[in-house]
Amino acid sequence: MISEERKLILTGDKMNIIADLHTHTIASTHAYSTAAEMIKAAADKNFYAIALTDHGKAMPGAPGPYYFESLPIIPKEFLGVRVLKGMEANIIDYDGKLDCDDRLLSSLEWIVASMHTIALFEKPSIEKCTNAYLKMCDNPNVHVLGHSGSEYFEYDYETVIRRCAQTSTLVEINNASFGFRKGSEERCKKIALLCKKHDARIVVDSDAHFLTKVGDVPKALDMLREIEFPSELVVNSSVENLKEYFIEKNIEI
Numbered sequence: 678m679i680s681e682e683r684k685l686i687l688t689g690d691k692m693n694i695i696a697d698l699h700t701h702t703i704a705s706t707h708a709y710s711t712a713a714e715m716i717k718a719a720a721d722k723n724f725y726a727i728a729l730t731d732h733g734k735a736m737p738g739a740p741g742p743y744y745f746e747s748l749p750i751i752p753k754e755f756l757g758v759r760v761l762k763g764m765e766a767n768i769i770d771y772d773g774k775l776d777c778d779d780r781l782l783s784s785l786e787w788i789v790a791s792m793h794t795i796a797l798f799e800k801p802s803i804e805k806c807t808n809a810y811l812k813m814c815d816n817p818n819v820h821v822l823g824h825s826g827s828e829y830f831e832y833d834y835e836t837v838i839r840r841c842a843q844t845s846t847l848v849e850i851n852n853a854s855f856g857f858r859k860g861s862e863e864r865c866k867k868i869a870l871l872c873k874k875h876d877a878r879i880v881v882d883s884d885a886h887f888l889t890k891v892g893d894v895p896k897a898l899d900m901l902r903e904i905e906f907p908s909e910l911v912v913n914s915s916v917e918n919l920k921e922y923f924i925e926k927n928i929e930i
């Protein structure tokens with residue numbers, strides 16, 4: 678007899694991830710595992726890759742530029758896992774400016790750009806937020822539009838997602854947001870449906886701040902399965918998809 682799980686695999690409904698591309702280490706000071714522990718956690722899950730994306734300097738307690746400049750000390754591959762050296766940069770104004778200069782950004786391999794209330798004090802209008810995200814999409818150093826399902830930073834979803842599709846900016850479905858960013862579940866579903874409609878590629882991430890959370894994305898995957906999101910639009914659903922994206926963006930495989 679074929680088990681339920683096996684049936685799902687056979688019918689192609691079973692989507693999973695092979696890389697976690699938004700994680701934090703103790704360098705962020707409000708995260709609690711080392712880089713080695715996070716990479717080991719990814720290795721334990723047989724992941725192909727992990728991105729270390731500690732916070733940009735606008736986040737209180739974030740590491741300075743010397744931390745990011747020195748990331749090449751960590752090998753490209755450790756414990757069989759491809760380690761991407763990156764940053765979660767903060768969007769710090771409504772022109773989409775980031776809290777990191779272009780020289781440093783372009784030297785890193787993986788940039789998630791996100792809005793955080795702590796770095797953007799004034800609640801924006803939908804127009805302002807839309808403008809910030811559109812400008813961010815045009816920044817060639819940015820790979821991922823981070824956790825944009827927050828109620829606080831509402832934007833014109835369709836306009837921005839269409840631009841993400843045009844500029845190959847990945848839209849993140851962030852599992853951690855489902856737990857604590859108000860209104861995220863319903864907004865993330867809306868965002869994912871628009872990605873499906875406009876063929877915008879997405880990345881499913883944990884935003885782990887502790888090793889047990891690496892690759893832990895059950896709520897995000899449940900939602901994507903529910904809306905029958907195509908796995909070919911999820912860059913980290915297969916090594917093949919991810920490598921294709923790396924080649925496109927000149928990221929070493």
Ligand SMILES: [Zn+2]
Pocket residue numbers: 701705707732886
């Ligand atoms: Zn954090």
Ligand SMILES: [Zn+2]
Pocket residue numbers: 765791793823824
């Ligand atoms: Zn964040």
